[in-house]
Amino acid sequence: MANIEIDKERCKGCCLCVSECPRGNIRMSELLNSSGHTCAEIIELSECNACALCCQICPDLAIRIHASDETPPGPLIRIQETGVSKQPSGDRKQETPIGGQE
Amino acid sequence: MANIEIDKERCKGCCLCVSECPRGNIRMSELLNSSGHTCAEIIELSECNACALCCQICPDLAIRIHASDETPPGPLIRIQETGVSKQPSGDRKQETPIGGQE
Amino acid sequence: MSSQGKILLKGNEVMSEAAIQAGCRFFAGYPITPQNEVPEYMSKRMPQVGGTFIQAESEIAAINMIFGASAAGARCMTSSSSPGISLKQEGISYIAAAQLPCVIANMQRGGPGLGNIRASQADYFQAVKGGGHGDYRLIVFAPSTLPELYKLTMNAFDYADYYRNPVMILGDGILGQMAEPVEILPYEPIVELPEKDFVLDGCKGRKPRVLKTLFLRPSMALVRHNDLLQASYKKITAELKLHEETETDDAELVIAAYGITARIAKGAVKIARQNGMKVGLIRPITLWPFPDEPFKRAARTADRFLVVEMSGGQFIEDVKLASECKKPVEFLGSGGGWYPTPDNIFEKIQTIYETEALVD
Amino acid sequence: MSSQGKILLKGNEVMSEAAIQAGCRFFAGYPITPQNEVPEYMSKRMPQVGGTFIQAESEIAAINMIFGASAAGARCMTSSSSPGISLKQEGISYIAAAQLPCVIANMQRGGPGLGNIRASQADYFQAVKGGGHGDYRLIVFAPSTLPELYKLTMNAFDYADYYRNPVMILGDGILGQMAEPVEILPYEPIVELPEKDFVLDGCKGRKPRVLKTLFLRPSMALVRHNDLLQASYKKITAELKLHEETETDDAELVIAAYGITARIAKGAVKIARQNGMKVGLIRPITLWPFPDEPFKRAARTADRFLVVEMSGGQFIEDVKLASECKKPVEFLGSGGGWYPTPDNIFEKIQTIYETEALVD
Amino acid sequence: MEFKRPTALLDACTHYCGGCGHGIVHRLVAEVIDELGIRQRTIGTAPVGCAVLLYDYFNCDIIECAHGRPPAVATGMKRVLPDRIIFTYQGDGDLAAIGTSETIHAANRGENITTIFINNAIYGMTGGQMAPTTMIGQRTTTTQDGRDITSEGPPIKVCELLSSLDGVAYLQRVAVSTAKDVIKAKKAIKKAFVNQIEGRGYSLVEVLSMCPTDWKLTPKQAVDFVNNEMKKVFPLGVYKDKK
Amino acid sequence: MEFKRPTALLDACTHYCGGCGHGIVHRLVAEVIDELGIRQRTIGTAPVGCAVLLYDYFNCDIIECAHGRPPAVATGMKRVLPDRIIFTYQGDGDLAAIGTSETIHAANRGENITTIFINNAIYGMTGGQMAPTTMIGQRTTTTQDGRDITSEGPPIKVCELLSSLDGVAYLQRVAVSTAKDVIKAKKAIKKAFVNQIEGRGYSLVEVLSMCPTDWKLTPKQAVDFVNNEMKKVFPLGVYKDKK
């Protein structure tokens, strides 16, 4: 079992890791994190071969693999459950906040 | 005999025509024109084959070849004879007038 | 659309549509917040009206495209915001020197440097005194509402042609970004437009023309050209000063503000009057030429001025000069994206009333 | 070389050598007349002293190289003339915003546009009010002789470091091109120099540093940064005003002039005094901060001012503001390469005396 | 196998949109800095563009530059501090539009600096206008019917353009649209830094990168756009490697 | 055989130094304008450089531009007046230093204009400073010991640089240092104008040209310098000819 972990507060729900995992071992959860993103989650920790391809593609360094002797860092901050289902947040900027730009 | 003519008031004495003439038929005269340039002159009109190579290289359009039925334009303006001998005026700007520049 | 034929548009769109209506057929610009709606709007509208939109590779290229397009006879425009306008300064000096008509919009943002994208009025000196080199002047319009932005933009093209002088629309991020209902009125020239006898379009049927800003020979040629420019500036100064006055007749305290700030200051005047304070407002509509008469007048009747500007203090100098330093001038302002509200202007008014016996 | 250790140098060379003496070790510039001797001199001298000379691909690149070199801790300088300085405006605004020390020379020429290569003082507003965007200030020195140019250039580096503010040497084509005997005195810091704790040279042994001009968060961050800048400007204003006065004590008419024009005006003062006219001269040495006290003083004792400048009238505004519009201000000036002589200043003085009863 | 945040990157959450390529490239640059042990003598330049807040993420000295001018700023710094490592990180608007001149001349002078060039075919920060690298037919807010070759010209290929300059040491185009590409991209970035350490001159790595937001695509679609469209127009590979 | 002043050239004595290449190129452009019968619909741009007074010599409409900006100005004009013939005439400082960006982008947009590019390896007008095209070892007033490749980089080769841009229609490098070269140069210039008439897009002719004054050579030596030195570094030929 790989010492892999997705930091849900860092995840922006882009799904890139999902398609990158050669084992199909990542999915988008039903969770929104405190910034409103749906989060990726490892389906089956034991299935992970620690190939780190998901880590390579993750734009937000949300996926960590620890050396097996290392303990993973503290618990996640706050995950809020809602009725809102899986929603890739890449979409969420379809409407660009006017002016929020240089 | 080619209807060739060097406009001495236009000539800036660069000598380029001299080296370009396949017949060696141009030389620098002993004359300074009113702008202080020594001028090129045709050595022997009858020697010119009207190849116009001199015209091609002349940066100042000082050499004209007329159609044989055309009369050449009026006389030159003022040539002043001095004791100063042939002096290619390309040199004359070795000392750049300071500031006379954009 | 409402029954009054008004539509809701952002300031940047209002300005763009006004330009199109006024016959602007060439726009070159480079993206920068908070004016991005201008190139975006133009990129869509220009092809529809047979005009040209170019997203230039830089602000410098854009202003020089304007130089070319104006010389070729087109009504033309560029727009940007503070850092981009700084980059255009050389080009602006050339355009003014060549007396080419065009419209330049600056939707000011916070500075200096990259600053931020909040609105600001800290490019006043640059616009009004000349950020480029040499003695030149831009006609500078400072609209304070979107309907006025619409109208002044149209007028800008006319005055540019009429005086053969670039006109700047000095707006800010708020004016560009806010949305208000505006009526898209048809264009009517505000002055009789002269023939464009400077246009370079090939010398068919006439002598070749030269458009230049270099005057080398004789040595006084450039002085003479400057005399010509100064004469033109004198004429503009005599003819074009625009301003609006609010309740200045009996005012003890006269607020001076322009653009969006003036609009906010109007709110403060209202509050002050409700509180029995005799406060008025002078709002220059042209920042150059500067409407000095109302300030001279007010300097005789009022006790004090209060300048409000979204900058560390630039416009204040022209207020002092226009009023001939006759009365004290208080200041409320800051650069960097500070916005006044009617309330904090009113607070300032109260402080002034408290600390100074206004009527002595 | 003379017995007094003076050597004959052109103004541009004097300024360059002063920079080298003051420890300037990075120069980036782009050719433009009438300041070409500066890059030329620097290209030769910099390698000799282990410094860097770069002929940049443009004025914009040059000013941004200065931004980098200053951030890296070098004493650095760029120079240009009017159109080139216009191109640097964005960069100057960034440097001022980042509070990076550096020296920028403008050897002004005739404008606007390409203009000509005669001397001019028509970039006054640009230098003093800020041709770039935002509320920033340059310290502006206006030397009027070559020995003074030598000294002020050295001082410029010190004040730039001391105040962490760019300093502009506002010269002109005459000052740059004229040759005079100058003594190459050794460099002595004029103020105690602070440690450069802003330098980016790798974070070894310290926390990483950031040099930036963007202040997005929180929304008032940029306002606070502007407050900081304004506080610095206030300090400079309190400490650094420099001027020279000539025969103002009993003067009825006080000439105001700066730079080379002031030097010429001094000749006119002499003539006037010989003719029994009580004429004096105030010459600001710093154009920003502007030395207003002498003008305030003169406004009490004199009857009238005469501003002489090689422009259509820019410096005149500061004279009016400094003297609080208390006395009439006459004007002699023109842009585009017009030069005054002591004689024609004196003529103007005569006209003033004739048409106005100065002492009433 | 272990995978963790490089020390050259601060432990901060970025402001980038989900699926944005900037985050990946940040990590790669930081990993390279870590691996080469140069963090304490590295100075980065932040561009004007979505990466303007670079300084909030990198754990080294950072100077934020005017739009398009990082190569000039880096030149100034490097000449003053020749033994420090200077990198510029620039978008396509920054490097190939307003900064064209600075890029070409710094490259041609052979300034011994490293440039990371993010080609996302768009002006990200300003909300999606055409970039010099926008593809033919690509819709942006200033090419609403797609970029038209007759009025806007074709996309500029920076590696190809710079490859004619004798002063340039190293040019490679990579992508970050697949994990494999990411691994390759890192190698190229490392080489570009090593070149500088060894004094070889100007090295540039062009990174094809996703901007789902302004492309108006989901992150997955954005990745596909890079893989299926951009790589065709901007072929990956080494364009110059001067020994 | 007849040889006379083209009508597109005014009967004026130029301000150029003796042996300067500008005069030759002026004549060639004027002859081409005459031959194509386009004088009355041609608008030329004058650069800032020794050719700034172009307008005193050409018998057609001329607009004088800010240093480096002729391509932008020409773009503005051509878009407004697509049926007029617009040419820019630019020095190497103008085109390849301060105007690099404008050149590259006008070229890449495929603006339908004609550029005559005078490469004289120096800043003529300002008195002989290094140009982007100055040769290695060449002494100028700002490279008094000769241009040094390590600090100044190698000369920029404009035709080579632009040839990677898909938007460009035609690029040729010619010289005016021998009569034969002059004759070839004219053909290239003519082609560059014909391209515009036929709407093919951006055409540029680079002309290796003499600046005896700032090279501090006699005109004869200057011609030799072009023939023996410059042609080696800047090979003549067609660099692009898009059909």
Place this chain on the structure above:
Amino acid sequence: MTDHETKIIIAGFGGQGVVVAGNIIARACVIEGKNVTGMVSYGAEMRGGTANATVVISDREIAGPFVERPDIAIIMNQPSLDKFEDMIVSRGLAVLNTSLVDRNVQRRDLDVAEIEASRIAHRLGNVRVANIVAIGAFAARTNLLEMSSLARGIEDLFKSKKAALVDINKEALRQGAQMMARFKE
């Protein structure tokens, strides 16, 4: 503070459609012949973080487009509540998207309208119409604007680009209003 002005702020994540919401409210005002200015407060935010739109409505001339102290705040998520709760004027209205807000309003002097906007939108098949649900709730609670004007505002906005979205948005508006009405009863 200037009398007769109603100041509204709509705040949420970028992408929650706060700008569209502001736009629709402003359009409804135009339709009703009211003076209105709309504005996106883009001060601190770039990408991510909260975005907010403000609308000022009045029968008279409007002084400025700023809303420092809103009369009405439509709060689409938790961070926006944290940020704006204190700014609302006393006796003002807070419309809360309770789907994404996990605490109650602390202040006692506010009128609070709670609506599970995101959940309702999700049920409607597009979570992104939560903004319109919230507008519906706001409209029903305040009677400041006619539902019909808002509906026309929706039509005007979407008809050109995304006609397909008109219906679902109108339905969202209706359900938001209805939900509010139900609470009222």
Place this chain on the structure above:
Amino acid sequence: MTDHETKIIIAGFGGQGVVVAGNIIARACVIEGKNVTGMVSYGAEMRGGTANATVVISDREIAGPFVERPDIAIIMNQPSLDKFEDMIVSRGLAVLNTSLVDRNVQRRDLDVAEIEASRIAHRLGNVRVANIVAIGAFAARTNLLEMSSLARGIEDLFKSKKAALVDINKEALRQGAQMMARFKE
């Protein structure tokens, strides 16, 4: 006009060394401890045409470097004579390079020193030292500066770059002066 100032103009073609001439005169002044300013009047001229250098010498502070009305004009060619003849102050001195001037001075109120500077220079083997010949003549005629100072000025100027030129220039100076002296006798 300011008293005690001597204003000199040296005018000729570009390339006739007028700038060098001005430079040497100014150096001589420095050597003699006089106040001096030198300037190239570059107003109208670019390439070609006339170039001119001006020098102002004084025992006091010098007001400006301009010479509108020279006390002394060293005229190296015909166009310069045409241009400057009228500007010279009454009783001023005109030094004429008669080799390249083909008419006499018209004014009656001038002191005129004629010297075939170009021819003499030509005989010396380098026509470009005509400027120095003219300076020699000027110096001999005015006694404003010591010959030795001018010679040292020449040394200073050329020693660094073109040491080879020192001798011929010194000889040109000598011959110019001698020629003047001869006329005087």
